[in-house]
Every structure is written in C-alpha cells, then in structure tokens.
Amino acid sequence: xxxxxxxxxxxxxxxxxxxxxxxxxxxxxxxxxxxxxxxxxxxxxxxxxxxxxxxxxxxxxxxxxxxxxxxxxxxxxxxxxxxxxxxxxxxxxxxxxxxxxxxxxxxxxxxxxxxxxxxxxxxxxxxxxxxxxxxxxxxxxxxxxxxxxxxxxxxxxxxxxxxxxxxxxxxxxxxxxxxxxxxxxxxxxxxxxxxxxxxxxxxxxxxxxxxxxxxxxxxxxx
Amino acid sequence: xxxxxxxxxxxxxxxxxxxxxxxxxxxxxxxxxxxxxxxxxxxxxxxxxxxxxxxxxxxxxxxxxxxxxxxxxxxxxxxxxxxxxxxxxxxxxxxxxxxxxxxxxxxxxxxxxxxxxxxxxxxxxxxxxxxxxxxxxxxxxxxxxxxxxxxxxxxxxxxxxxxxxxxxxxxxxxxxxxxxxxxxxxxxxxxxxxxxxxxxxxxxxxxxxxxxxxxxxxxxxx
DNA sequence: CACACAAGCGGACCGCGGTCCATTTTCCTT
DNA sequence: AAGGAAAATGGACCGCGGTCCGCTTGTGTG
Numbered sequence: 001x002x003x004x005x006x007x008x009x010x011x012x013x014x015x016x017x018x019x020x021x022x023x024x025x026x027x028x029x030x031x032x033x034x035x036x037x038x039x040x041x042x043x044x045x046x047x048x049x050x051x052x053x054x055x056x057x058x059x060x061x062x063x064x065x066x067x068x069x070x071x072x073x074x075x076x077x078x079x080x081x082x083x084x085x086x087x088x089x090x091x092x093x094x095x096x097x098x099x100x101x102x103x104x105x106x107x108x109x110x111x112x113x114x115x116x117x118x119x120x121x122x123x124x125x126x127x128x129x130x131x132x133x134x135x136x137x138x139x140x141x142x143x144x145x146x147x148x149x150x151x152x153x154x155x156x157x158x159x160x161x162x163x164x165x166x167x168x169x170x171x172x173x174x175x176x177x178x179x180x181x182x183x184x185x186x187x188x189x190x191x192x193x194x195x196x197x198x199x200x201x202x203x204x205x206x207x208x209x210x211x212x213x214x215x216x217x218x219x220x221x222x
Numbered sequence: 223x224x225x226x227x228x229x230x231x232x233x234x235x236x237x238x239x240x241x242x243x244x245x246x247x248x249x250x251x252x253x254x255x256x257x258x259x260x261x262x263x264x265x266x267x268x269x270x271x272x273x274x275x276x277x278x279x280x281x282x283x284x285x286x287x288x289x290x291x292x293x294x295x296x297x298x299x300x301x302x303x304x305x306x307x308x309x310x311x312x313x314x315x316x317x318x319x320x321x322x323x324x325x326x327x328x329x330x331x332x333x334x335x336x337x338x339x340x341x342x343x344x345x346x347x348x349x350x351x352x353x354x355x356x357x358x359x360x361x362x363x364x365x366x367x368x369x370x371x372x373x374x375x376x377x378x379x380x381x382x383x384x385x386x387x388x389x390x391x392x393x394x395x396x397x398x399x400x401x402x403x404x405x406x407x408x409x410x411x412x413x414x415x416x417x418x419x420x421x422x423x424x425x426x427x428x429x430x431x432x433x434x435x436x437x438x439x440x441x442x443x444x
Numbered sequence: 445c446a447c448a449c450a451a452g453c454g455g456a457c458c459g460c461g462g463t464c465c466a467t468t469t470t471c472c473t474t
Numbered sequence: 475a476a477g478g479a480a481a482a483t484g485g486a487c488c489g490c491g492g493t494c495c496g497c498t499t500g501t502g503t504g
Contacts, residue, residue, distance in 0.1 A: 033470055033481060060460060071484030076462065142363070147412040174427035177413065181403035190369040191399065205396035213434045255451060255500060282490060293454030298492065 040078050042068040047089055056086060056134040086139035087149060090132060097128045098154055114166040115214050121158065122206035125183050130192060130199055136185045146185065155180055166214045175213065182209060262300050264290040269311055278308060278356040308361035309371060312354060319350045320376055336387040337436050343380065344428035347405050352414060352421055358407045368407065377402055388436045397435065404431060 046067035050059045061082060065072040079085040106112035107120040129136060140146035159176040168175065181187075183206075191197045268289035272281045283304055287294045301307040328334035329342045351358060362368035381398040390397065403409075405428075413419045 035469070036482060039482085061462085062460075065484090072461095073463080073465095073484055074482075077482070082461070146408070147416070170430050171423065171427045174413075174419075174423065175430070177409065178404040178427065178431055181406060181409055182400040184403060184406070186368070187399065187403055191396075194369070197396075201393065201396065205393045205400065208392050209397070209400055209435070213431070257500070258452060261452085283492085284490075287454090294491095295454055295493080296452080299452075304491065 036078070039068070039070055039074055043070060043075060043078060043085075044088060047085055051089065051135065056138040059138075061085070083139050083142065083145050083149075086135050090135050090139060093128070093132060094151055097124065098151075100124060101158060102154075114162045115210065118159070118162045118166070118210050118214065119207050121162070122183065122210065123203050125155070126188065126199055126202050126206065129183065129185060129188050133185070133189050133193065137189060140185055152180075155183075163214065168214055179209065179213065182206065258300075261290070261292055261296055265292060265297060265300060265307075266310060269307055273311065273357065278360040281360075283307070305361050305364065305367050305371075308357050312357050312361060315350070315354060316373055319346065320373075322346060323380060324376075336384045337432065340381070340384045340388070340432050340436065341429050343384070344405065344432065345425050347377070348410065348421055348424050348428065351405065351407060351410050355407070355411050355415065359411060362407055374402075377405075385436065390436055401431065401435065404428065 043064060047059065047064045050063060050067055061075050062072055064085070065075045068075075075085065079088055101108045101117070101121050101124060103109055107116045108124055109117075112120070139149070146152060156173075156176050159179055160172050163172050163176055163179075188202065191202060192199060265286060269281065269286045272285060272289055283297050284294055286307070287297045290297075297307065301310055323330045323339070323343050323346060325331055329338045330346055331339075334342070361371070368374060378395075378398050381401055382394050385394050385398055385401075410424065413424060414421060
C-alpha cells in the first residue's frame with residue numbers, strides 16, 4: 001500500500017472520479033486508455049441498474065462486476081472501493097445540488113441575504129439527502145469516510161462563508177461543523193426513515209436552529 | 223433469526239448486557255449457567271487486554287475468542303456482534319458517566335440551573351468521548367448502530383429535559399438531536415484526532431452553541 | 445444416583461470487501 | 475508494420491464478521 005505506485009493517473013483510489021477540484025467530477029475519463037473508459041461506463045451503468053433494482057445496500061461489488069461482464073478487480077481499480085463507486089453514482093446529482101447553492105438563483109444562490117441562503121441551503125440539503133439517502137449511506141458507511149469526501153468540504157466552506165457574511169462572531173469553523181452535523185446523512189435517515197418524522201419538521205427545526213445561532217451572533221437584538 | 227427461540231435469557235443479542243433499563247448494565251450474569259458466566263468474564267477480560275494492547279480497531283473477534291480459549295461462536299452468542307462486545311467493554315465507564323449527570327453533584331447533576339448543567343454536560347461528554355474514542359468508534363461503526371444503542375437515548379432524554387427546564391420553546395426533541403449531533407463520536411474523532419483541534423476548543427464552541435440556542439429560546443434578552 | 449433435556453459450545457462454513465499478480469491489451473515510437 | 479512498455483484485466487486469494495448445527499456439559503427432577 002506504500003511501496004511502488006505508478007506515477008500518475010489512478011493511484012490507490014478512483015481514477016478520474018471525485019478529486020480534481022472540490023466539486024467531484026466523474027463522468028468523463030479525460031486521460032487513460034480507451035478500454036478503461038469503456039469499462040467505467042459499463043460499470044456505472046450496471047451499478048446504477050442494480051441499485052435501482054435492489055437498493056444500494058444490497059448491491060455487492062461482485063454483482064456489479066458480473067453485471068458489467070468485468071472482473072472484480074476492475075471494479076476496485078476503477079473506483080477504489082465500495083464507497084468510491086457509490087460516490088461516483090452520486091456525482092451527477094451532487095454536482096447539480098452543489099451548483100444550485102454555489103451559483104444558482106436566490107434565495108439558494110448568491111443574491112439573497114446570508115440568513116435566507118442558509119435556511120434555503122438546509123432545506124435543499126435535507127431534500128437532496130432524502131432523495132438519495134441509500135446511496136449516501138452506502139457512500140459513507142465505514143467509519144469516517146464521510147469526513148474525507150469532497151462533498152462535505154464544500155458544504156463546510158459554504159456554511160462557514162454564509163455565517164461570516166451574516167456577521168456571526170466566534171468560532172465560525174466549528175459553528176459550521178455543528179450546524180452541518182444536524183444535516184448528517186445517518187441522522188437524517190434515522191429521524192426521517194426510521195422514526196418517521198416528516199422532512200418538513202426537520203426543515204422547520206433547521207430554520208429555528210439557524211435563526212438562533214445567527215440571530216444571537218451579531219448582537220443587533222439588544 | 224425468527225423461527226424458534228428459547229423463552230428467555232439470551233435472544234439474538236447480548237445475554238445480560240445493556241438493555242435492562244435505559245442505563246446499560248452488564249457485569250453480572252444474574253441467570254444462566256455457571257460456565258456461561260465464567261466464559262463471559264474470560265471474554266471480557268481477554269477483550270479488554272487485547273484492546274489495551276492493540277487498540278479496539280485492530281482487535282478481531284477470533285482473536286478475542288482465541289485469547290479467552292473459547293470458540294468463536296461463543297463470543298457471538300454472548301455479545302451478539304462486535305458492537306455488542308465493545309459496548310459491554312464500555313459499560314463500566316458509561317455507567318459512571320451517566321450517573322455523573324443524572325444524579326451526581328452540580329453543576330453536572332441536579333441542583334444547578336439548566337443552562338449550566340447543559341454546558342457541563344457537553345464538557346463531560348466531550349472528555350468522556352475523547353477518553354474512550356476507540357471503543358465508541360468500534361461500538362458504532364456500522365451504519366446506524368449509534369442511534370439504536372441505549373446510551374444515545376439517555377443523552378437525548380437528558381438534553382431534552384434540560385432544554386425544557388431552561389424554558390426553551392419550539393421543537394425541543396429535534397433541537398436536542400441537533401445539539402447532540404455536535405457531540406457525535408465520529409465528528410469528535412474527526413475534529414480532535416484527525417484534524418488536531420484541542421478538546422478545549424470543542425468545549426468552548428459547545429458553550430457558545432448552548433448559549434445561542436437556549437439564550438434565544440426564552441426571550442429574556444430583549 | 446441416574447437420567448433427560450435444555451443451555452452452551454466450537455469450529456466448519458458462508459458472503460463480502462479488498463488485494464495481488466501473471467497475463468493480455470492498448471497505444472506510442474520508430 | 476513491428477516492437478515494446480505501460481496500463482488494464484480478471485479471478486484466485488485473504489481476512490473478518492457472522493451463522494449453523496452436531497456434539498458436550500451443566501442442572502433440575504424422580
């Protein structure tokens with residue numbers, strides 16, 4: 001795992017998957033051999049079908065390999081591990097979601113006051129998460145994969161920025177972590193899917209949380 | 223897993239481990255055969271030693287079984303699964319920790335104003351977590367084991383109660399979940415052990431968080 | 445004390461994630 | 475077109491968590 005490694009392209013993990021910038025980009029295989037790119041597409045297609053059919057949690061790597069008529073080793077070479085494959089499957093919608101709050105129309109995107117953007121961000125995130133919960137759970141299952149993945153970094157940066165814009169004082173970075181913890185995949189799954197709380201209730205509480213934290217932060221109330 | 227099961231004692235999971243009340247209690251094996259109780263002790267002792275030697279993350283179930291001179295099946299019969307074993311190892315300190323805020327001296331225990339208790343609770347939790355992080359991570363590794371375990375229920379109830387006492391209005395239950403999310407095992411591990419933030423900084427931000435959330439809740443500032 | 449039966453035991457077995465490496469394929473160079 | 479090296483492949487292999495089931499052992503009963 002640390003001895004000799006090819007100079008570029010596909011180190012331990014994904015080959016052209018999420019890691020270029022902060023926003024993961026996966027679809028194309030800009031460099032590399034033709035058969036590799038073709039197999040990647042075959043695999044994504046097969047995986048997508050299997051996930052749609054049986055749910056992400058029941059899709060094994062071997063099944064994906066078989067469905068794509070490809071060796072098991074190839075799946076791991078292309079995507080690093082199970083989480084990497086799931087992340088690649090999420091790439092499309094994750095990018096759309098990210099762009100919606102990074103450069104989309106207000107109140108989610110730039111143009112609205114930061115508090116409104118923050119509230120809208122939570123709503124969008126909760127809904128995005130709920131829509132793809134299976135894949136996100138599978139992409140974050142083991143330990144602290146969820147903290148190293150690019151999506152989280154983007155969200156942290158975004159929330160931090162909005163808090164700062166909103167004039168919040170204090171440990172912005174940790175405050176952002178704290179806020180974002182409320183939007184944790186497993187927590188949302190637990191509250192919404194296991195305990196049955198409607199998303200609207202989670203959204204409402206998010207709004208409350210934001211108002212309390214931001215509202216108390218720049219002291220314009222006393 | 224649902225066909226025929228003995229009438230009492232040890233269903234699928236732990237035999238006499240956490241589940242009696244909300245506070246897990248594990249040590250004794252009140253009912254059951256003598257050799258079972260002896261093996262349970264052997265196993266706990268062996269597991270404890272191995273964890274101390276190699277860290278919880280590197281201790282395999284087979285190794286524990288071997289170290290206790292016992293069959294692998296016995297480990298699973300006694301503790302259900304890996305998480306159950308880790309939880310059993312945590313039982314002692316978890317009980318001490320729980321009692322410290324449920325019935326200990328102020329400001330952690332009853333007697334102090336709720337906001338102070340809440341702040342003290344966060345400090346205690348952060349320190350408790352940091353002290354046993356390896357075991358907690360191992361006890362919560364897979365998916366949403368962390369939401370079903372008794373410890374979490376106790377903490378939620380406690381935080382909810384304090385919020386209510388503090389006169390906070392709104393969706394108390396969800397606010398409690400949100401606050402507690404900041405004290406999530408994996409998050410604390412990430413911030414403290416991976417990113418190197420000192421516990422004091424986490425504590426300070428917890429205090430900030432509590433003040434913002436509670437302070438804005440009963441409107442005595444405007 | 446003998447007996448019967450449930451409770452307990454252990455290790456073979458399974459499935460899955462992940463690794464390794466001998467072989468094959470692609471593509472660049474001449 | 476030929477050659478060769480890097481890149482890619484695939485499936486045997488490993489370790490670990492978890493299950494199963496035939497055998498052993500402790501314990502209450504007559």
